[in-house]
Amino acid sequence: xxxxxxxxxxxxxxGGIGLLICLFTWGPDFGSLREPGPSFxxxxxxxxxxxxxxxxxxxxxxxxxFQCQTSNVEFLFRNISWFRLIYTMGLLLGYAxxxxxxGYILTTFLxxxxxxxxxxxxxxxxxxxxxIATAVVTYLVFEIWLHCQFPxxxxxxx
Amino acid sequence: xxxxxxxxxxxxxxxxxxxxxxxxTGVFIGTMVGVLPGIGPVGAMSLFLPVTxxxxxxxxxxxxxxxxxxxxxxGSTTSILVNIPGEATSVVTCLDGYQMALQGRAGPALGIxxxxxxxxxxxxxxxxxxxxxxxxxxxxKFGPTEYFSLMCLGLSVLVYxxxxxxLKGLVMAGIGLLLSxxxxxxxxxxxxxxFGLIGLVDGxxxxxxxxxxxxxxxxxxxxxxxxxxxxLKTVITGLLPSKEDWRRSAKPIARGTxxxxxxxxxxxxxxxxxxxxxxxxxxxxxxxxxxxxxGAIEGVAGxxxxxxxxxxxxxxxxxxxxxxxxxIAALLLGAMMIHGIRPGPLMITENPEVFWGTVASMYxxxxxxxxLNLPFIGIWVKILKIPYRTLFPLILIFCLIGSYxxxxxxxxxxxxxxxxxxxxxxxxxxxxxxxxxLAFVLGPMLEQNFRQALILSDGGFGVFVTYPLSAGSLxxxxxxxxxxxxxxxxxxxxxxxxx
Numbered sequence: 305x306x307x308x309x310x311x312x313x314x315x316x317x318x319g320g321i322g323l324l325i326c327l328f329t330w331g332p333d334f335g336s337l338r339e340p341g342p343s344f345x346x347x348x349x350x351x352x353x354x355x356x357x358x359x360x361x362x363x364x365x366x367x368x369x370f371q372c373q374t375s376n377v378e379f380l381f382r383n384i385s386w387f388r389l390i391y392t393m394g395l396l397l398g399y400a401x402x403x404x405x406x407g408y409i410l411t412t413f414l415x416x417x418x419x420x421x422x423x424x425x426x427x428x429x430x431x432x433x434x435x436i437a438t439a440v441v442t443y444l445v446f447e448i449w450l451h452c453q454f455p456x457x458x459x460x461x462x
Numbered sequence: 463x464x465x466x467x468x469x470x471x472x473x474x475x476x477x478x479x480x481x482x483x484x485x486x487t488g489v490f491i492g493t494m495v496g497v498l499p500g501i502g503p504v505g506a507m508s509l510f511l512p513v514t515x516x517x518x519x520x521x522x523x524x525x526x527x528x529x530x531x532x533x534x535x536x537g538s539t540t541s542i543l544v545n546i547p548g549e550a551t552s553v554v555t556c557l558d559g560y561q562m563a564l565q566g567r568a569g570p571a572l573g574i575x576x577x578x579x580x581x582x583x584x585x586x587x588x589x590x591x592x593x594x595x596x597x598x599x600x601x602x603k604f605g606p607t608e609y610f611s612l613m614c615l616g617l618s619v620l621v622y623x624x625x626x627x628x629l630k631g632l633v634m635a636g637i638g639l640l641l642s643x644x645x646x647x648x649x650x651x652x653x654x655x656x657f658g659l660i661g662l663v664d665g666x667x668x669x670x671x672x673x674x675x676x677x678x679x680x681x682x683x684x685x686x687x688x689x690x691x692x693x694l695k696t697v698i699t700g701l702l703p704s705k706e707d708w709r710r711s712a713k714p715i716a717r718g719t720x721x722x723x724x725x726x727x728x729x730x731x732x733x734x735x736x737x738x739x740x741x742x743x744x745x746x747x748x749x750x751x752x753x754x755x756x757g758a759i760e761g762v763a764g765x766x767x768x769x770x771x772x773x774x775x776x777x778x779x780x781x782x783x784x785x786x787x788x789x790i791a792a793l794l795l796g797a798m799m800i801h802g803i804r805p806g807p808l809m810i811t812e813n814p815e816v817f818w819g820t821v822a823s824m825y826x827x828x829x830x831x832x833x834l835n836l837p838f839i840g841i842w843v844k845i846l847k848i849p850y851r852t853l854f855p856l857i858l859i860f861c862l863i864g865s866y867x868x869x870x871x872x873x874x875x876x877x878x879x880x881x882x883x884x885x886x887x888x889x890x891x892x893x894x895x896x897x898x899x900l901a902f903v904l905g906p907m908l909e910q911n912f913r914q915a916l917i918l919s920d921g922g923f924g925v926f927v928t929y930p931l932s933a934g935s936l937x938x939x940x941x942x943x944x945x946x947x948x949x950x951x952x953x954x955x956x957x958x959x960x961x
Binding site: 318337342343349357363388393396400403419420422434442453 | 875921
């Protein structure tokens with residue numbers, strides 16, 4: 305029953321998204337059949353997504369087969385190490401946030417150290433060495449050899 | 463005879479020590495980025511584009527082209543051994559290649575993939591050399607109506623092959639199209655759907671999108687499990703396929719080569735569509751369709767040949783007409799223009815050393831790749847055997863660097879992280895990202911051709927069903943999508959697409 309309910313929610317969600325896109329794209333930018341505007345095809349794509357969403361929801365309403373399935377959303381997200389996921393995503397966002405401020409080498413070192421750090425054993429030696437080596441080697445390869453323009457940040461001489 | 467004479471002239475250029483070195487560098491890096499998940503040929507070519515500034519144009523183009531077709535080879539290695547496509551053209555190889563590896567047949571899977579790629583790659587270059595002009599002329603006769611319908615067909619095939627629900631595949635294709643509309647409108651030059659974000663004015667980059675949906679989301683899926691993720695531990699023996707393997711693979715290789723070549727020449731269709739179409743074709747023609755998805759060698763041989771053949775064919779419109787058929791060809795176009803070379807019909811006569819030098823280098827490059835991917839497969843496997851705890855941070859750093867360095871813009875990193883999270887949710891809820899990515903790649907061309915077709919026909923939708931090629935493509939698309947929702951076909955489809 306849970307899967308059937310999930311399908312209904314999914315169908316209604318996509319139906320809603322599609323309709324929102326239709327509303328958003330309907331306007332002067334729509335153009336006409338003879339002269340389609342910038343949002344012409346986006347409107348029809350929104351309509352398409354809404355239609356598929358409605359079909360999905362309708363099938364969930366009338367179908368009995370979904371009830372036989374065992375998986376559900378709750379099951380999919382059970383036993384997940386949320387700490388590792390959020391921690392990793394946080395470090396990736398931190399990289400984007402810090403890159404322009406503190407520069408390429410320091411940001412790469414800090415983020416890599418954070419990603420390599422083993423929280424179970426608390427060992428940091430190898431993580432430290434790999435991080436510093438990677439930061440320096442990638443800097444030499446990309447910045448010095450390949451002339452990629454990385455932000456220098458608080459160390460303008462790098 | 464003239465072509466042969468020109469080819470020998472090209473070999474004279476390709477065999478110069480400097481060009482051999484750049485060719486090797488290109489195919490080596492190409493194989494490496496193909497092997498490493500999260501960084502593909504687009505990112506690598508973008509990173510190496512500045513390198514070409516300081517070297518002769520022909521050497522630069524040889525190196526960049528080497529990365530392109532080298533990645534086609536390397537991408538299959540991770541698909542087979544780790545079930546992560548090294549790049550988008552190897553997505554299909556995961557389906558049967560990984561299953562073969564699980565059954566202890568990683569060697570033959572890698573072997574047939576390398577041989578198929580070599581045969582198709584070499585034949586593709588022959589095609590590029592011999593048929594460049596007439597084929598390009600034929601493809602150029604297609605109008606916007608035909609292009610639009612062909613792209614619809616490509617999308618339909620992809621959705622048909624989506625694991626699980628066709629409706630979910632269609633939703634993903636719709637979302638991919640919508641994402642592709644963000645940014646500057648090519649017809650009016652007006653920024654649209656940017657929500658006031660300057661970073662979106664140029665649209666969403668393919669690199670952050672693909673790295674996010676495939677690279678980051680894959681890593682997140684692996685990280686969510688509390689246990690350590692293990693890379694497939696298998697002894698790779700018997701890289702040379704058996705007689706039975708060859709018997710089963712010969713026709714798929716031939717069909718994949720032809721299909722890849724003709725699809726590769728069409729703008730937008732390219733290598734990704736060719737792999738999916740080749741897989742669908744082999745599954746349809748097979749006497750054992752139920753084996754597809756469970757380790758059928760035809761499912762590796764066909765698509766791997768198709769993507770390498772398409773890689774060569776994709777250069778035909780670029781070299782002969784100056785039209786890039788995909789983002790990689792567009793990068794090559796950019797590199798040529800930096801050196802003052804104007805690709806087009808006159809390029810072959812004005813800069814014969816670039817055209818024939820590159821064509822000849824592709825023969826030598828394919829031989830180098832065969833050596834790199836068979837006797838030295840151990841090197842790539844060793845890269846894959848690095849503990850995941852160490853490997854994933856390095857992949858993430860490469861994703862971050864690759865995503866940033868394309869435009870030197872931090873916004874692309876935010877986009878990549880966003881799509882990483884979105885891709886994770888999609889995958890958890892059984893929404894495959896492949897239709898989204900293909901729709902995103904085809905979206906701008908699809909839209910442009912659709913609008914042009916309507917303008918040319920004075921708003922008449924009938925034009926899509928009155929032109930024979932267009933009508934045929936749309937009919938096949940409709941047939942595929944309708945057949946996929948029929949209960950009997952649906953049951954069979956679920957059986958063959960489920961892993």
